[in-house]
Amino acid sequence: MQDGNALAVSADEKTTAxxxxxxxxxxxxxxxxxxxxRAIGIGDLAKGVNAPRSTTYTLVRSLVDAGLLExxxxxxxxxxxxxxxxxGMDYVRGNDLLRRGRQExxxxxxxxxxxxxxxxxxxxxxxxxxxxxxxxxxxxxxxxGLQIPLPWTASGRxxxxxxxRAEVEAMVSxxxxxxxxxxxLRLDDFIDDIAKARVxxxxxxxxxxxxxxxxxxxxxxxxxxKVEATMCLVVPIDTSEExxxxxxxxxxxxxxxxxxxx
Amino acid sequence: MQDGNALAVSADEKTTAxxxxxxxxxxxxxxxxxxxxRAIGIGDLAKGVNAPRSTTYTLVRSLVDAGLLExxxxxxxxxxxxxxxxxGMDYVRGNDLLRRGRQExxxxxxxxxxxxxxxxxxxxxxxxxxxxxxxxxxxxxxxxGLQIPLPWTASGRxxxxxxxRAEVEAMVSxxxxxxxxxxxLRLDDFIDDIAKARVxxxxxxxxxxxxxxxxxxxxxxxxxxKVEATMCLVVPIDTSEExxxxxxxxxxxxxxxxxxxx
DNA sequence: AGCGATTGTCTCTTACAAGAGACGCATGTA
DNA sequence: TACATGCGTCTCTTGTAAGAGACAATCGCT
Numbered sequence: 001m002q003d004g005n006a007l008a009v010s011a012d013e014k015t016t017a018x019x020x021x022x023x024x025x026x027x028x029x030x031x032x033x034x035x036x037x038r039a040i041g042i043g044d045l046a047k048g049v050n051a052p053r054s055t056t057y058t059l060v061r062s063l064v065d066a067g068l069l070e071x072x073x074x075x076x077x078x079x080x081x082x083x084x085x086x087x088g089m090d091y092v093r094g095n096d097l098l099r100r101g102r103q104e105x106x107x108x109x110x111x112x113x114x115x116x117x118x119x120x121x122x123x124x125x126x127x128x129x130x131x132x133x134x135x136x137x138x139x140x141x142x143x144x145g146l147q148i149p150l151p152w153t154a155s156g157r158x159x160x161x162x163x164x165r166a167e168v169e170a171m172v173s174x175x176x177x178x179x180x181x182x183x184x185l186r187l188d189d190f191i192d193d194i195a196k197a198r199v200x201x202x203x204x205x206x207x208x209x210x211x212x213x214x215x216x217x218x219x220x221x222x223x224x225x226k227v228e229a230t231m232c233l234v235v236p237i238d239t240s241e242e243x244x245x246x247x248x249x250x251x252x253x254x255x256x257x258x259x260x261x262x
Numbered sequence: 263m264q265d266g267n268a269l270a271v272s273a274d275e276k277t278t279a280x281x282x283x284x285x286x287x288x289x290x291x292x293x294x295x296x297x298x299x300r301a302i303g304i305g306d307l308a309k310g311v312n313a314p315r316s317t318t319y320t321l322v323r324s325l326v327d328a329g330l331l332e333x334x335x336x337x338x339x340x341x342x343x344x345x346x347x348x349x350g351m352d353y354v355r356g357n358d359l360l361r362r363g364r365q366e367x368x369x370x371x372x373x374x375x376x377x378x379x380x381x382x383x384x385x386x387x388x389x390x391x392x393x394x395x396x397x398x399x400x401x402x403x404x405x406x407g408l409q410i411p412l413p414w415t416a417s418g419r420x421x422x423x424x425x426x427r428a429e430v431e432a433m434v435s436x437x438x439x440x441x442x443x444x445x446x447l448r449l450d451d452f453i454d455d456i457a458k459a460r461v462x463x464x465x466x467x468x469x470x471x472x473x474x475x476x477x478x479x480x481x482x483x484x485x486x487x488k489v490e491a492t493m494c495l496v497v498p499i500d501t502s503e504e505x506x507x508x509x510x511x512x513x514x515x516x517x518x519x520x521x522x523x524x
Numbered sequence: 525a526g527c528g529a530t531t532g533t534c535t536c537t538t539a540c541a542a543g544a545g546a547c548g549c550a551t552g553t554a
Numbered sequence: 555t556a557c558a559t560g561c562g563t564c565t566c567t568t569g570t571a572a573g574a575g576a577c578a579a580t581c582g583c584t
């Protein structure tokens with residue numbers, strides 16, 4: 001029992017309550033490292049996941065011993081370990097969609113010269129699972145594993161196709177509806193977009209995440225009606241109607257090969 | 263830490279004692295899935311890691327919720343999840359050696375037509391971290407993540423360079439010294455090999471893991487004297503001296519680019 | 525040298541997670 | 555129809571791991 005016997009006044013939003021389960025702590029640690037994208041000291045890590053220092057040391061040691069984490073070169077920093085890489089490759093091997101999807105995306109970006117991405121829903125967020133940069137001098141690139149609010153993207157509108165309104169609401173927070181430039185989307189508009197995208201079988205958004213790009217996305221089905229992933233192209237916002245149309249054609253073609261009963 | 267069930271065959275013995283910590287159970291689950299290389303039912307999983315069924319259900323649910331595992335298509339099987347893939351890609355991104363090593367290996371196998379591999383030490387075992395198949399009609403292929411006793415391989419002799427005798431002994435079990443065909447290596451011979459390999463800067467083994475192949479390996483240094491990985495080529499055992507020599511030259515060249523202060 | 529901040533280890537308590545086992549529900553098969 | 559087997563969920567107990575906190579060692583700064 002800590003200081004707060006009378007009132008836990010200064011409870012500045014205890015993100016993590018007392019006596020958290022070790023496994024949960026570990027999951028937070030992994031997510032935190034995924035966010036920071038770099039090796040980090042154990043003390044800072046403890047702060048970052050809001051866990052006691054002693055606990056963090058114990059857990060990190062377990063994880064390092066197991067190979068899920070590795071001590072970084074200088075000695076007291078940790079980051080992901082080889083074993084996670086091996087497990088990740090196992091995932092790719094066991095997952096036809098991802099394996100073939102990666103190839104299709106790579107091919108598509110070579111074929112079109114545009115940045116191409118494979119996207120999936122990951123714990124309620126839009127996630128870039130694989131991306132292949134285009135050949136433009138100023139390439140629009142984004143990292144694998146990047147997670148973005150669903151309403152900001154064309155893919156997001158496709159990934160939510162077929163969900164009930166309540167489900168969509170549960171997945172989209174208020175913050176998600178605020179675009180990077182400060183504009184705020186209306187939830188109803190977003191849900192309308194989803195319905196439209198479902199019917200047309202593709203989705204195009206212009207200047208949503210930034211003012212210079214347009215996003216073309218098509219669904220990949222794992223079963224009739226079930227959208228498992230999307231393929232998308234990120235192109236300059238001034239791309240002509242004709243070219244946009246033909247790119248969407250290409251996308252649909254490629255995505256069709258990946259789909260199982262569209 | 264018993265590295266456990268290499269041969270869990272008749273080992274009825276309680277691999278896992280009573281009241282094991284949840285995190286350890288999770289680590290066993292992940293390793294078990296890595297071994298089986300396929301989705302598996304939760305009941306079988308519990309048997310496989312020798313854990314109580316109720317506990318296994320609880321842990322699996324946590325892991326599935328977190329995205330580290332995913333329910334496989336048919337509904338009651340689990341396997342690795344997207345998040346492990348994302349973490350794995352983070353590892354690659356943060357690890358120059360691996361990222362560039364993969365490229366070098368791919369290039370090498372295209373250039374030579376032989377199977378090429380990048381190998382590292384992983385929890386005391388030789389691990390194929392990336393492999394690129396050759397172009398021979400009967401290709402010699404091996405899976406990423408495969409773990410093999412150190413004495414069976416040319417790379418193993420390089421990876422242990424510079425270790426004390428005691429350290430080597432600790433890493434190599436009696437079983438490891440028995441080759442697939444039943445022959446038994448003497449530990450002293452193995453240690454001699456390590457010393458020789460260290461001096462010559464490469465290692466060639468013939469007919470160790472099987473009777474048809476020869477293994478050529480060179481070290482990749484992360485610091486002067488510190489062998490971080492090896493690159494190797496798996497070639498037919500009847501490859502001529504000349505070709506072997508020139509392949510080793512190529513290997514050294516490529517490995518040199520990866521090394522930091524050799 | 526003095527001071528504060530950080531790092532890694534250790535001890536002790538108690539809140540709580542691991543586990544045993546029962547339950548209902550699907551299967552399959554004699 | 556009975557019986558066996560496997561699945562998923564639930565309850566209750568108790569062994570134990572999470573956490574607070576003390577400690578020495580180290581670093582950086584004045």
